[in-house]
Amino acid sequence: MKLTRYGARDGAKIPCVLDADGVARDASSVVGDFGPKSLAEGALDKLRGVDPASLPVADIDGKRLAPPVAQPLNIWCVGLNYSDHAAEAGMEIPPEPILFNKASSTYCGPNDDILYSPKMSKLDWEVELGIVIGKPALNISKDQAMDHIAGFVLINDVSERAWQVERAGQWVKGKSFPNFCPTGPVLVTPDEIGDVNALGMWLDVNGTRMQTGNTGTMIFDAETIVSYMSEFTRLEPGDLICTGTPPGVGMGMKPPVWLKQGDVVTLGIDGLGEQRQTVVDL
Template sequence: MKLLRVGREGSEIPCMLDDTGTARDVSPLVADFTPQTIPLLADTLGNTDPTTLEAVETAGARIGTPMTQPRNIYCIGLNYSDHAAEAGMDIPEEPILFNKASGTFCAPNDPILYSPKMSKLDWEVELGIVIGTAALNVERENALDHVLGYTVVNDVSERSWQLERGGQWAKGKGFPNFCPTGPWIVTGDEVADARALPMWLDVNGQRMQSGNTNTMIFDVATIVSYLSEFMRLEPGDLICTGTPPGVGAGMKPPVWLGPGDNVSLGIDGLGEQQQRVVNLSEVAA
């Protein structure tokens, strides 16, 4: 299944795509895609013929986050061997874990917000894992049983806050709208191999990142099993799994985003996103 939500923020309609790419309203079957309903989706929607459901027009419509607010957003740092080489850092022996603040979670095409206190705003196309059922101390061979599916994430980062202000990476990862997610959650049965997915990111039409999940150091099953050793993963939790090379910080000289820049990104089979960088003052009430 490809799951998405369409409509104004706070009034999104939960949908699934049919074989023609038409969005179908599933709200008669499930009120929304939430941490509470996600564990039930396989039974609720798994045998549903989408063509029996009302079509939802998506042309010109806002595509919302593919689920409501997750309880937790986890991230894995330096998880691509070629990105670690680009950063001049050793390949980690264990997954590097950090969190993104809940307020970073936003729709795939919502704007990236630029604060006047920023100076090194960067991009990162990433594969996102969406947890389907709770996981605690699960073995690697059973880890994928706890995965609902996959999505596209832009792990937006302010490098000066991340690396030059002391403390943990969370400072540079937690600003509002720093985690555009979607457009879809693609359930695991539709992804033949999550470790063979081409991915890309453009800035102002110029290709910056061109990678593949086959260079991930720790694969999906390893990440889910590993994290479940330390914490209970909850339905709807989002795990951002790292980025391939081509980030702005890796350019010589570095390249940073600023107001007016346009970012587009995608992963084969999981959809595409587009964001415009806008001054915080333009959207602040």
């Protein structure tokens, strides 16, 4: 299945299932919404028993494209998870996944603006595969991991590098400004995506290709990440995991390239759709 949502940031959302022709069908009569609560209550199983063609065409004209899942409780991240990105950064391949967090307030729609604060100086981009947890995961094996995954999403893990690298403390401060986690446009379930560890990915700034990669160069694949994290924490329905980025980030260029007001960022992953954001003053 491919799931999406429409609606204003602070208003009610229309949860939709895309039919065989890519038409958004209103699924609110079946699940109410897609989010941590409905996922925990078996929303995906309910939808699997419904023919999308039997649902009404959603009234989405002029409506904002929202994240495909309602606000997650937690946003987790994996750093330096692409072998070619680690080489670009001049860093050793980590022996275990490097884990950190983004504030949940970073969560926004796939085409929402990237906010530029006057205190920023090194704003950067990162196209990433996102994992959405479907049911609680604690101390699970790699073989069990896919059963705990609701689906996969496209993410731009926006980062302010001066705050992340040059200020004291952990990476979280460079990752947690509002709208630093554009997510969507669709949530694609594991049965629909095919081989999630072989997806092409790309990102452009103002029409110039910056990142070209493939999830096949991930050091730790999706199943390994979920199993590994479940050793240390209980992953909850709706939790989002950002799994790292391929080479081509602004920080890795010589000289570095940073986003500025008015820049347009577009990105995509095979089967997961595309995003478009404009950098605007706060």
